[in-house]
Amino acid sequence: MWTFVIRRVGQGLIVVVAAAVVVFLLTRAFTDPVDFVLPLEATEEQREAREAELGFDRPIIVQFGDYVEDLSRGDFGESLWQPGRSTIDIVGQTLPKTLQLVAAGMTLAIALALPMGMIAARRPGGVLDRILVTTSLIGLSMPQFFVGLLLLIVFAVQLQWLPVSGYGGFSHLILPALALALPAVGRLTMVVRSAMIDELNSQYVRVSKAKGTPTRVIFTKHAFRNAGVQVLTLSGWEITRALAGFTVVVEKVFAWPGFGLFALEAIQRRDIFLLSTIVLVAAILVVTVNVIIDILYKVIDPRIELT
Amino acid sequence: MIKMSRLVALFCAFALITTACGDDSSDDAASDVSIVIALGSEPTSLDPHLVDDGGERAVNDNIYETLLSRASNGDLVPSLAAGFPTRLSDTTWQFKLRDGVSFHNGEAFNAASVVASVNRMARLIEEGVSDLEGFFASLSGAEAVDDSTVNISTAEPDGVLPSRMYWLKIIPASAEASSDLSGSVVGTGPYKFVDWTRGESVNLEANTDYWDGGAPSVGDVKYRFISESGSRLAGLLSGDYDVITNLNPGDASSAPQAATALGQExxxxxxxxxxxxxxxxxxxxxxxxxxxxxxxxxxxxxxxxxxxxxxxxxxxxxxxxxxxxxxxxxxxxxxxxxxxxxxxxxxxxxxxxxxxxxxxxxxxxxxxxxxxxxxxxxxxxxxxxxxxxxxxxxxxxxxxxxxxxxxxxxxxxxxxxxxxxxxxxxxxxxxxxxxxxxxxxxxxxxxxxxxxxxxxxxxxxxxxxxxxxxxxxxxxDIYGLSARMSWQPRADSKLLVKEMSAS
CATH class of the missing domain: 3.10.105.10 (Dipeptide-binding Protein; Domain 3)
Known part of the structure; x- marks a missing residue:
């Protein structure tokens, strides 16, 4: 177990370092933020002065050396877009908001998808199953921005039950969380359903049915436990995906000042320092979630060998 | 992203048919009126001397003032200066200052404030940290003649100087040494800074002692930052926002009111x-x-x-x-x-x-x-x-x-x-x-x-x-307004809340 954890963390570190290097090289090689940041009519001298101030006039390898040295001292650099602010401060301020959104959205998704999938699996082909499958297919095939706008127009513009966008109290969280959850509900429901159908058709379930075990116990204790591994895999994928920036669409539509929205702003404003920090932190998060999911496999199904 | 806003417009056209989109409930006393303005981008800083940034200006133009300002048609008019400057030589301009103006922190506005503003700008340019170099690099210094008279000089004869003084926001003399004023936003304008929660909002309140006519008709102002234009429109239609910026031309007919002015682009x-x-x-x-x-x-x-x-x-x-x-x-x-x-x-x-x-x-x-x-x-x-x-x-x-x-x-x-x-x-x-x-x-x-x-x-x-x-x-420039707002946009694109009123 512990050798496994250490090995996975080691592999994760390689991924994180690789992501940091790639982003550093790509942003330095293909963009010149100075042109973008300065006013259009800035003179050549002003451009050169700003490049020198930011250190872009030095060879890229020297810049990378400095970057690594600064990182080793915990200095993530200053934002180009918000002068005077450390990029790690900006991440520290926006990441909790994304985590809040992802936590709410994923809790909602799992809370909806588990009962829906299990209900659908009880009588495959039945009326309830057909309704749930159709709903899930609609949910998972709708583009996220469309879901977001639809929710926004119905609940904020027309009914005016909830605030339209921005960050604030609990009421501000409901629509973006729902927009994040709905496509995931569709995907998860389908997986829970098919995994449960497989389990319910298996030999051991039939035997225990014949022995007179109550349906409720078969469902929750036997079948679901075995279906859990597949559900966990997909849930982990959903969470990783959300953390890796896929919340950006929802954050943009609802003006939710999270990690994804700031990543987008960093790209649009050519803030390569902020972008580098965001990618680094996102890579660490994704690796962490993956390691946790791997460990949970073992908890759910002790037969799984962690290698 | 145009597609998204089109979609919103379409839905809202539908919404308008089925329910009343705009909210025309009226508020009571004028001074209690508070409005919400949705900007496309958040200020990158609230220091008026550091960045060349539309978000910063949208907020700070209501807090800080300048020696000269512009009428809504674009003509220069005196503001913190008592009148137009007189030329002492080709490179020196003398400004007489308005009396009885004070900053939000109680500090008096006088020649020292103007000297401090010019000096601070020059220092920030020299340090290479200000994006406003193109506007102010030609200034060579400022000198207080007496408490309400100041001479501003340029290195070369500079016909643009009056326009530059329309752009240089005046800070209190005590702020001269500061390297970033984002945390202490103090001007002489019709609105006082209340707070800024990064990523969420900036709040202002009316300056009841404002020198030019006392408290403005709109009391509290909240700025929200909504980069997606479709979401700004949706917020306008739901009644969450009163003013939105950069309305897409194609969406103008969906807004409760669209206000326009010929801009500078x-x-x-x-x-x-x-x-x-x-x-x-x-x-x-x-x-x-x-x-x-x-x-x-x-x-x-x-x-x-x-x-x-x-x-x-x-x-x-x-x-x-x-x-x-x-x-x-x-x-x-x-x-x-x-x-x-x-x-x-x-x-x-x-x-x-x-x-x-x-x-x-x-x-x-x-x-x-x-x-x-x-x-x-x-x-x-x-x-x-x-x-x-x-x-x-x-x-x-x-x-x-x-x-x-x-x-x-x-x-x-x-x-x-x-x-x-x-x-x-x-x-x-x-x-x-x-x-x-x-x-x-x-x-x-x-x-x-x-x-x-x-x-x-x-x-x-x-x-x-x-x-x-x-x-x-x-x-x-196209702005969307809620049904209760009344405002005529300006040739210089400034979002001056003191010129707005809401029922």
Whole structure:
């Protein structure tokens, strides 16, 4: 177990370092933020002065050396877009908001998808199953921005039950969380359903049915436990995906000042320092979630060998 | 992202039919009125001397004031100065200051505040941390004559100085040494800073002791930052917001109210007057005659643009030449000129950009390319990403036949646009006309407004006669207002809440 954890963390570190290097090289090689940041009519001298101030006039390898040295001292650099602010401060301020959104959205998704999938699996082909499958297919095939706008127009513009966008109290969280959850509900429901159908058709379930075990116990204790591994895999994928920036669409539509929205702003404003920090932190998060999911496999199904 | 906002507009048209979209519930006392303004971008800093940033200005223009300001039509008027400056010499201007004005922290506004503002700006420029260098690098110093008189000097004679004083926000003398004023936002204006929660909102409250007429009619102001234009529109329709910026032309009919003003944005095409097929004046003339700017303004920009009258300046700017009229749309004559010049079927390069930095810029160039093709040319339309485009625009060695630029004029003074694109050797200019360059140089040094206007009018006339550019349109700024708001936007695009009222 512990050798496994250490090995996975080691592999994760390689991924994180690789992501940091790639982003550093790509942003330095293909963009010149100075042109973008300065006013259009800035003179050549002003451009050169700003490049020198930011250190872009030095060879890229020297810049990378400095970057690594600064990182080793915990200095993530200053934002180009918000002068005077450390990029790690900006991440520290926006990441909790994304985590809040992802936590709410994923809790909602799992809370909806588990009962829906299990209900659908009880009588495959039945009326309830057909309704749930159709709903899930609609949910998972709708583009996220469309879901977001639809929710926004119905609940904020027309009914005016909830605030339209921005960050604030609990009421501000409901629509973006729902927009994040709905496509995931569709995907998860389908997986829970098919995994449960497989389990319910298996030999051991039939035997225990014949022995007179109550349906409720078969469902929750036997079948679901075995279906859990597949559900966990997909849930982990959903969470990783959300953390890796896929919340950006929802954050943009609802003006939710999270990690994804700031990543987008960093790209649009050519803030390569902020972008580098965001990618680094996102890579660490994704690796962490993956390691946790791997460990949970073992908890759910002790037969799984962690290698 | 245009698609999204279209979608919202569509849904809202539907929503309007089924329910009342706008909220016209009325509030009670005027001073209790609070409004919410949705901006497209958050201020990057609230220090008025550091950044050149629309989000910062939208907020700080209500907190800080300047020696001179502008009437809503763009004319300079005194603000913290008691009157217009007097010229002591070609390089020194004397400002008499208004009495009885104090900062929100109780500190008195006086000559020391102006000296502190000029000095701090100079220091930040010297340290290389201010984006406002282009506006203030010409200032050489300020000196208090007495408590309410200050002399401001420039290194060279500088006709732009009054406009610069419309741009330099005045800080309290005690703030001079600060390196970042974002945490202590103190001005003399009609609104006081309350708080700024990054990523969420900025809150202001009315300054009940405001020197110019006491408390403004709107009490509290909340700014929200909503980058997606469809979401801004949705918030306007739901009644969450009272004012939204940068409404898409196509969405204007969905908003409860759309308010517009002719802005300072002028997309033009810079033609290479020295080499290639555009070296022939008749070809440059044909490129103007071939483009139907009326249709572009009416269709592509849904009527929220006016046709440029053969010059880069808006009517609100000193030096605007009323005698110059747009070249007519005359496709036959254009084709004839192209033919006579012997360049029919030849290729002309037209360079723009593809990041969508300017409203509908790629679509605009595609339309122009179509018109030029109709006149008998083959158009090589290039739309690289922004960085590569900037490289082309400022490439002094190799000027392309036609390069797009959409130049804005923040301080409403002609010099910046003229010296950048009209004057030979300017960073984006494509001509070597010595007479034109002399006029622009003289205009920059001229300190008498009437003489200066005459120089610029002549410069515009020469550029027009020589057809050094293809002038297209002048964009309107479009704002969405909730049903209870009443406000007329300004020529200088400033969002001054003291000019707004809400029922």
């Amino acid at each position: 002028h997309p033009i095409l810079i033609l290479d007057a020295d080499e290639g097929i555009t070296a022939d004046r008749n070809v440059r003339l044909a490129l103007n005659l071939a483009v139907d700017t009326d249709t572009i303004a009416d269709s592509l920009f849904s009527g929220f643009a006016s046709v440029d009258q053969g010059q880069i300046l808006s009517p609100s700017i000193l030096g605007y030449n009323e005698a110059i009229k747009a070249y007519p749309y005359d496709p036959e004559r254009a084709a004839q000129l192209i033919n006579d010049a012997g360049v029919a079927g030849e290729t002309i390069t037209l360079v723009g950009e593809s990041s969508g930095r300017w409203l509908l810029d790629a679509e605009l160039l595609q339309a122009v390319a179509g018109y030029w093709e109709d006149a008998g040319l083959v158009v090589d339309l290039q739309l690289p990403e922004f960085g590569a485009y900037i490289g082309v625009l400022f490439d002094r060695e190799n000027r392309r036949d036609a390069v797009f630029v959409s130049s804005s004029n923040d301080i409403l003074d002609a010099d910046r646009q003229f010296s950048s694109y009209y004057e030979a050797g300017g960073i984006g200019s494509s001509n070597t006309d010595a007479e034109l360059a002399d006029l622009i140089d003289a205009g920059r040094r001229e300190v008498d407004d009437a003489v200066r206007a005459g120089l610029y009018q002549k410069a515009s006339q020469i550029a027009y006669d020589e057809a050094y550019f293809v002038w297209l349109i002048n964009n309107e």
